[in-house]
Amino acid sequence: MNYIKGYRCTICGKFFETQEALLTCPDCGEKGILDVEYDYEALKKVLTKDYFEKNRNYSMWRYAPIMGIKEDHIDEMLRIGWTPLVKSHNLSKILGIKELYVKDDGLNPSGSSKDRASGVAVLKAIEAGAKVISCSSTGNAASSCACHAAHMGLPAVIFVPKRAPIGKLTQISLYGATLVIVDGDYKAAFKLSKEAIAKHGWYNRNAAINPFMVEGKKTVSLEIAEQLNFKPTDWVVVSVGDGCTIGGVYKGFNELFKLGLIDRVPRILGVQSTGCEPFVVAAKNHEPLKECDENTIADSIAVGIPRNPIKALRAVEYSKGAWISVPDEEIIKAMGLLGKTEGIFGEPAGVTGVAGLAKALKEGIIKKDESVTIIVTGNGLKDPNNAQKAIVKPDLMEPNIEKLDIYLKEKGVI
Numbered sequence: 001m002n003y004i005k006g007y008r009c010t011i012c013g014k015f016f017e018t019q020e021a022l023l024t025c026p027d028c029g030e031k032g033i034l035d036v037e038y039d040y041e042a043l044k045k046v047l048t049k050d051y052f053e054k055n056r057n058y059s060m061w062r063y064a065p066i067m068g069i070k071e072d073h074i075d076e077m078l079r080i081g082w083t084p085l086v087k088s089h090n091l092s093k094i095l096g097i098k099e100l101y102v103k104d105d106g107l108n109p110s111g112s113s114k115d116r117a118s119g120v121a122v123l124k125a126i127e128a129g130a131k132v133i134s135c136s137s138t139g140n141a142a143s144s145c146a147c148h149a150a151h152m153g154l155p156a157v158i159f160v161p162k163r164a165p166i167g168k169l170t171q172i173s174l175y176g177a178t179l180v181i182v183d184g185d186y187k188a189a190f191k192l193s194k195e196a197i198a199k200h201g202w203y204n205r206n207a208a209i210n211p212f213m214v215e216g217k218k219t220v221s222l223e224i225a226e227q228l229n230f231k232p233t234d235w236v237v238v239s240v241g242d243g244c245t246i247g248g249v250y251k252g253f254n255e256l257f258k259l260g261l262i263d264r265v266p267r268i269l270g271v272q273s274t275g276c277e278p279f280v281v282a283a284k285n286h287e288p289l290k291e292c293d294e295n296t297i298a299d300s301i302a303v304g305i306p307r308n309p310i311k312a313l314r315a316v317e318y319s320k321g322a323w324i325s326v327p328d329e330e331i332i333k334a335m336g337l338l339g340k341t342e343g344i345f346g347e348p349a350g351v352t353g354v355a356g357l358a359k360a361l362k363e364g365i366i367k368k369d370e371s372v373t374i375i376v377t378g379n380g381l382k383d384p385n386n387a388q389k390a391i392v393k394p395d396l397m398e399p400n401i402e403k404l405d406i407y408l409k410e411k412g413v414i
Helices: 040-044 049-054 060-066 091-095 114-127 140-151 166-174 186-200 212-217 219-227 244-258 278-285 309-318 328-342 348-362 384-390 401-410
Strands: 004-009 034-038 085-087 099-104 133-136 156-161 178-182 235-239 267-273 322-326 371-376
Touching: 034 212, 060 219, 085 219, 091 099, 091 328, 091 348, 099 219, 114 133, 114 140, 114 212, 114 244, 133 140, 133 186, 140 156, 140 166, 156 166, 156 186, 166 178, 166 384, 178 186, 212 219, 212 244, 219 244, 219 371, 235 244, 235 348, 244 267, 244 309, 267 278, 267 309, 267 348, 278 309, 278 322, 322 348, 328 348, 328 384, 348 371
Parallel strands: 099 371, 133 156, 156 178, 235 267, 235 371, 267 322
Antiparallel strands: 004 034, 085 099
């Protein structure tokens, strides 16, 4: 059953009672990003704790009734979601925090949380009878779109800026997508993709334009809540680029609250790099977002002109959360820290939340007696070049046991 009631514009607030898949508000144009709304009273009878206890589909597809998708091809899709929620024992001690969980979304099929949106995009493209799916991306959305399109036999055209990491470019090409490396930044890649999609009639996977991408992204919150027995932590920490992911994180928790499955929405900490912090600056100065440089190693959140500002800003405001930014040096340290303490390998954008949590604790934004979940949005193998900056490169060892023992003593192993 389709539980969609319609779409609401985030700018003018107008509600469109239609089952047609709208992209943006007909009145407000491209900036009129839409929210998909559901019949929550009807869903209360379906999405019960008993429903989840009996559901053996341990993937994000267990939430299909509240994702706005038809279930015809779900069984053909790759397994997305239900990634591990790891309780920290080591990192929590180092940070001095009572209770800490790490949601490792880098273990999705293409290695990032963007698989959640791309899976929905591919299903919606099939529903629409599209011949090609397309998007622009700093890297992760691109590789995930190529991945799931390949699995379903749907051609994909992918646009990325020239700074996209080699790991992600390799993935896109390996999945067989048509890769367009744009000689410019993400803004230039987005502009060219927009023109090409409009001209050729391709299905638009661009997350800030397509409201259904949030329906996939919000499943990370549904999982976190369910994995914590519907008692989410006080805070949820997430890195922010375009604003779509944090918007989805809030929407997921808020809908669980509307359904009566949780008794409160966690506070959300949005984290950016100081080299690209439009949301942090806007929140600090109480002003509209302004374009900024994309000067950060965290390519997945290097977005100078966020395309989904309203959902992102409301996610922090409505959850009574906070914004914070950290320098790239702290992001690099966080990569090593998370790896050494929890055995989780995150890319720079994926571990930005770890650095943000450490700073938020120091500044008293988050109290040490509060519980926290960090979402690691991407695997470290996505960006091996920057991962090299987080390690001490080992020396080449002669095959000599005496010299080996000297080395091991220096390392404190023996």
